[in-house]
Amino acid sequence: MAKAYDHLFKLLLIGDSGVGKTCLVIRFAEDNFSSTYISTIGIDFKIRTVDIDGKKIKLQVWDTAGQERFKTITTAYYRGAVGVPAPPDPRSPQGIVLVYDITDEKSFENIQNWMKSIKEVGGEILGNASAGVERLLLGNKCDMEGRRKVQRDAAEKLAKEHGIRFFETSAKSSENVEEVRGGPGAGGLHPQIWGTLPPP
Numbered sequence: 001m002a003k004a005y006d007h008l009f010k011l012l013l014i015g016d017s018g019v020g021k022t023c024l025v026i027r028f029a030e031d032n033f034s035s036t037y038i039s040t041i042g043i044d045f046k047i048r049t050v051d052i053d054g055k056k057i058k059l060q061v062w063d064t065a066g067q068e069r070f071k072t073i074t075t076a077y078y079r080g081a082v083g084v085p086a087p088p089d090p091r092s093p094q095g096i097v098l099v100y101d102i103t104d105e106k107s108f109e110n111i112q113n114w115m116k117s118i119k120e121v122g123g124e125i126l127g128n129a130s131a132g133v134e135r136l137l138l139g140n141k142c143d144m145e146g147r148r149k150v151q152r153d154a155a156e157k158l159a160k161e162h163g164i165r166f167f168e169t170s171a172k173s174s175e176n177v178e179e180v181r182g183g184p185g186a187g188g189l190h191p192q193i194w195g196t197l198p199p200p
């Protein structure tokens, strides 16, 4: 039987409750948006297969609950998955996307805590924070410019300090969603997908 895909690429989205992680996952996977808010319970995932250079790349996007009461479940998930050295363990997310809401200062302050929790979990396993795991910082809901509380340069500074890339996105208007998914050179996720592909 023909293989359904050539490569599997896993992404894990973390961030406070309500910042738009589920909406981003739906936008990535189904190119759709809903304004109804149903809080994620525990963990959920969506799959999308993209075609890059004739290769089928299966993107498995894991959406975690931001609510504190689910923290044990979500942490337990990436405890078993973060920091597995290359070649990546099949359970390992190869990318962690940290999401905050540009209209919610607290969600931005908490990014530091989310970063810390990745480090703690990764550190326990490897002694090295996020080895083998690519991270990306997203400031979501950038369609709500009038209600902005988090300035772009503050987020750029934070991303620089942690050596990770940063985008402002909108799951609602799709702004920068393609850039995040982007092609080679776009600075988004695909370069890592490209990085996992064997040379032609």
Ligand SMILES: Nc1nc2c(ncn2[C@@H]2O[C@H](COP(=O)(O)OP(=O)(O)OP(=O)(O)O)[C@@H](O)[C@H]2O)c(=O)[nH]1
Binding pocket: 015, 016, 017, 018, 019, 020, 021, 022, 023, 024, 034, 035, 036, 037, 038, 039, 040, 041, 064, 065, 066, 067, 140, 141, 142, 143, 144, 169, 170, 171, 172, 173
């Ligand atoms: N204006 C605007 N609203 C958004 C955007 N993304 C999400 N929302 C809204 O924000 C609310 C929360 O979105 P979710 O995607 O469910 O948030 P979440 O981060 O998955 O929340 P938890 O599951 O509780 O962790 C919903 O009402 C969405 O419609 C966006 O880019 N722009």
